[in-house]
């Protein structure tokens with residue numbers, strides 16, 4: 001199992017992955033969608049844009065280098081839809097969704113269908129076709145970066161729980177395929193263990209799993225509605241415990257040397273929309289104590305995420321990357337205030353662990369609260385806003401941890 005207490009990664013100045021796409025790339029992707037550009041045209045545009053965003057990250061002093069998710073339309077990519085046993089359904093019946101799950105609710109309110117609907121139709125099995133895009137994304141970064149930087153290449157992947165919470169009891173998988181959630185998740189765990197091994201074999205040493213669903217359990221309204229849903233055979237907090245157990249089982253088989261982080265946020269959609277809110281307080285023990293993952297990338301940029309108090313539960317052998325700079329809103333945060341917030345967070349960590357504030361700071365990094373473009377259309381910020389935010393993250397890290405990457 002990969003050890004906790006991991007550093008570099010996470011680096012002191014971090015980011016969560018996706019970056020704004022250049023217009024040129026968006027235009028080629030739209031043309032490709034309309035069959036007016038070839039696969040080769042799209043790849044060439046992606047290669048060019050990825051090279052530029054990699055250079056920018058290096059110029060700005062970031063070390064966990066990512067491809068900006070430029071080869072994806074949405075942050076979750078195409079992994080799930082390419083697994084054996086999973087199928088994308090076009091025009092899904094709205095009745096299959098739990099309408100109170102915050103992102104589903106946001107779409108249904110506007111009479112939109114919830115985004116891409118991928119459901120289990122047969123036994124879920126690992127498929128090389130699912131890994132293909134991830135491997136190609138890593139390989140291009142390996143091609144353009146010097147060998148000594150390969151260990152810090154960061155790949156984001158979707159959560160193992162991604163296609164579960166949104167579906168009503170009995171709709172996430174056919175009952176003749178899996179008799180219950182435990183059988184379903186046993187196969188999902190095997191698939192994710194295999195995927196991480198495959199990525200490791202291709203040289204990946206730094207992975208971030210994006211799991212916005214976990215933050216839904218911070219929202220007492222969603223929890224109440226979940227618990228009042230007569231179809232549900234489990235309470236919301238027990239389901240969260242199950243999800244955490246899924247991660248812990250995956251982690252049992254992670255190769256030594258592969259750094260794993262999980263990113264949580266309350267949604268980060270086109271035009272800077274979020275889906276849910278609520279402090280980490282409700283889930284602090286489960287998230288920080290029970291979840292055996294070295295690093296958490298947590299949203300803390302606005303009041304919808306609450307204060308740092310829950311960090312008292314952070315054990316001394318885990319890292320937290322504090323997302324105190326907003327990727328959703330263009331206004332640049334004040335430098336001194338941002339530095340002060342990091343110290344404030346460290347005080348809470350110290351209070352819980354009994355260690356000094358200085359030792360607690362050693363568990364901390366700083367980043368934007370989410371990516372700048374979870375959806376390829378991007379947030380309501382400009383390129384210059386994004387660069388200014390990234391520079392601020394670097395400056396804050398340099399002030400608190402001078403000389404550290």
Ligand SMILES: [Zn+2]
Pocket residue numbers: 016212263264265266267268369370371
């Ligand atoms: Zn996020």
